[in-house]
Amino acid sequence: MSAQTPAPFARLPEPPYYAVIFSSRRTPGEGGYGAMAERMVELAAQQPGFLGVESVRGADGFGITVSYWRSEENIAAWRRHAEHRVAQEQGRAQWYEHYELRVARVDRAWNGP
């Protein structure tokens, strides 16, 4: 962790910790996506074990969001969160053409320049 870490980078503790790597391609159209995405970040930040998130989406609709968590149990609990499950369902039905989810344990981290 560095007090100098600038936004929009996540300020994280020393490893080990866990990452959820979510890559996705949006469908065309807004359909309430922006408000949901903002709400999910706000809600995730209130969950036990949440450490931080980094997110970017390009003009072509492809995006990567990586959220960081203290433990796999914290990730499992967030996945089961009721309001998050509603968003997941709408994501599958409406917002995402395709997505990939990968859960990983971060063992080493450094930064620069």
Next chain:
Amino acid sequence: MSAQTPAPFARLPEPPYYAVIFSSRRTPGEGGYGAMAERMVELAAQQPGFLGVESVRGADGFGITVSYWRSEENIAAWRRHAEHRVAQEQGRAQWYEHYELRVARVDRAWNGP
């Protein structure tokens, strides 16, 4: 792994495998960055243990690139690659205001919708 995985998603084998999560903020100006980035993806894809890469950068200059590898040894070898080291040095000196690098072991993966 899914034969249906559409570009620009990485087509990966079943976990476990390793991820290098590279988030970065670009400096203003091009300065040869695009050609270098393209060359590094081409070169990485030729290295032992390379599995795939997903990458996106937003209009604000913040980007996330996740490359996937068979082993930590493969990642260490790529980090030491001579031409890659030249690019790393120029990245620190010129292209990146800030970056974070995290090496993680992916244990679970799934996709949708």
